[in-house]
Amino acid sequence: MGVVVRLPLDGLVHPDGTALVRGDRLKRAEVGSSMGYGTEVSLVVSTIGKPLVWRGGDEMRAFWKADASMRIASPNEGIDLDRFPDGRCYLACLWTDGEGGHRTVELQEFH
Numbered sequence: 001m002g003v004v005v006r007l008p009l010d011g012l013v014h015p016d017g018t019a020l021v022r023g024d025r026l027k028r029a030e031v032g033s034s035m036g037y038g039t040e041v042s043l044v045v046s047t048i049g050k051p052l053v054w055r056g057g058d059e060m061r062a063f064w065k066a067d068a069s070m071r072i073a074s075p076n077e078g079i080d081l082d083r084f085p086d087g088r089c090y091l092a093c094l095w096t097d098g099e100g101g102h103r104t105v106e107l108q109e110f111h
Helices: 028-034 055-068
Strands: 018-024 044-045 053-056 089-096 103-108
Touching: 018 028, 018 055, 028 089, 028 103, 053 055
Parallel strands: 044 103
Antiparallel strands: 018 089, 044 053, 089 103
16 A cells, blocks of 8 residues: 555555454453553554654554553544644554454544
């Protein structure tokens, strides 16, 4: 995929070529638990006008701790950017391959 032109994404393909299926929106605690050590999960940030940014392993956990964890919007409420640092937040969504081999957390960035 090139540059993101709209959110939510219509589809998502893991960098290894596996097609992923969109699942549920996630709460902050659910995203955090997905980042646990030993869990096979990747993270992708989608921002309109930019290419997807994939992260995994230690880089993913460092990004979560330093930036994303304080910016997750509730999946059941409207987005109020004034409630987040620098007026920037993410909606989180789980994507899977349907067979349990790939779990990807997408963070849709809003600013």
